[in-house]
Amino acid sequence: MKRTEIIMGMPVTVAIPDREQLDRGNQRGAWFPTLDTAAEAVFASFRAVDERFSPYKESSETSRIDRGDLDPEDASDEMKEVLRLAEDTRQRTDGYFDVRFKGRFDPSGLVKGWAIWKAARLLDEDGFLSFCIEAGGDIEVRGANDEGQPWVVGIRSPFDPSLLIRRLHLHSCGIATSGTYVRGAHIWNPRTGKAANEIASLTVIGPNVYEADRFATAAFAMGEEGIRFLAGVPEVEGYMVDSRGTATYTPGFARYLAA
Amino acid sequence: MKTRTWKRIARAAAASALGLMVSSAAGAQAAATRASAASGTFTGRREYAYYGYVKVQATVRNGTVTDVQVLEFPNENGLSQHINGVALPYLIQETVGGHSWRVDLVSGATFTSQAYEKSLREALQQTGL
8 A cells, every 4th residue: 555645845655565454453453553544644643743843834833933932942842852853963963954044943854754753653553564654755664565575765866857876675764865956955054054066866774764864964965075974973874976977875875775 | 093193103102212222321421422322314113003014214313313204104994095184984986877667665856846846835835735
């Protein structure tokens, strides 16, 4: 089963192998959510995150904090959790990831991965062992695909979005790709105040999509140095494509690459 | 370890080694003897320094080390390379192509331009999605 809805301004996809219904249903007995019910729960989770965190909704906590109408001290537990994670990320990336920039507050660079990770934990709690949740090119991968094999994930070409540059075999991890072709120059280098444009695409694989997303966002803002930064972060691996079509990747990324 | 650090260590080691040699001269005539005997160029043995080998050459005039040259310093190929004084981690490179493989999911952009993205977002806001 695979279902997609547009939430938070991007396609959100839930993929669960059909055998999960049979496997879990038989083992768990009386009540077990159908795959459709599970997908609905995921979409509902994303809508709630959007209500709370969208910088495009005036009533969201993000907008209210940005305007100064809401003190972070008085924000929801979820917002406080995101702020804590954002501060941790800011320190680990030497400021290259920062939810505050030029006087504005926007945690979107972290919220996407965090939202996927949050939804994945809902499915974990319901007993699903294999599934993928994707939002805007970031994916939380669990277990195995319909064929019982590691999930086959393609990296989209930054030069031709109808093509793929690489194919990966992923088991239980998170993957995030930052790229100039997604929203133009939407990731800012806080050092220069200008957009980070040198790199066409940067893919990060981490223990979960939250980790992958935050490091992909920060590393992309570093330009060419980003892949070297990632090489120094033990829990993630990176694959960077420059505007000339040369890919540079960390040695640990090799184990995910299909032939 | 950076090359500059090895040079500093080498200089200090050479200076202390020569100091020992000079001070072992015994007797009341030590000062005078020192001044005339301890001059010239001395080359140390090739010593193992964990990452490689170091060999030092010292120039001495009147018992004072006036210059130290590092003739050989450790080669750090095994762990990292120093290029322009910046350490680079080991990375792999390849040229990317374009393929039409069948996959389960795709990581990457779903929209092709900033304008498209912006326009879509505005449209979605109107629909309340």
